[in-house]
Amino acid sequence: xxxxxxxxxxxxxDSLHLALRGDFDGTSACELLNLLNKKRRxxxxxxxxxxxxxxxxxxxxxxxQRNVYTLRxxxxxxxxxxxxxxxxxLEHHVVL
Numbered sequence: 001x002x003x004x005x006x007x008x009x010x011x012x013x014d015s016l017h018l019a020l021r022g023d024f025d026g027t028s029a030c031e032l033l034n035l036l037n038k039k040r041r042x043x044x045x046x047x048x049x050x051x052x053x054x055x056x057x058x059x060x061x062x063x064x065q066r067n068v069y070t071l072r073x074x075x076x077x078x079x080x081x082x083x084x085x086x087x088x089x090l091e092h093h094v095v096l
Contacts, residue, residue: 021052051082
């Protein structure tokens, strides 16, 4: 994992807000996916704030995009916001 990668999580009703900070690499992507997988039945939406990311490595983006399918079937809607939202999200995700 990128040494400076951190995820801050806060729940608001049926939404989980995740603020990403630091660099997003392959291990960071796995950490994010694991956290989403743990929380997917407890919330309906996950809002992923990407404004705190300094750098999104291609391998991190690819790792997330190739493995986000593991969250399907749980009814979890992913919403991305911030300057790096479009770089991480897939086409069917909501980008603010």
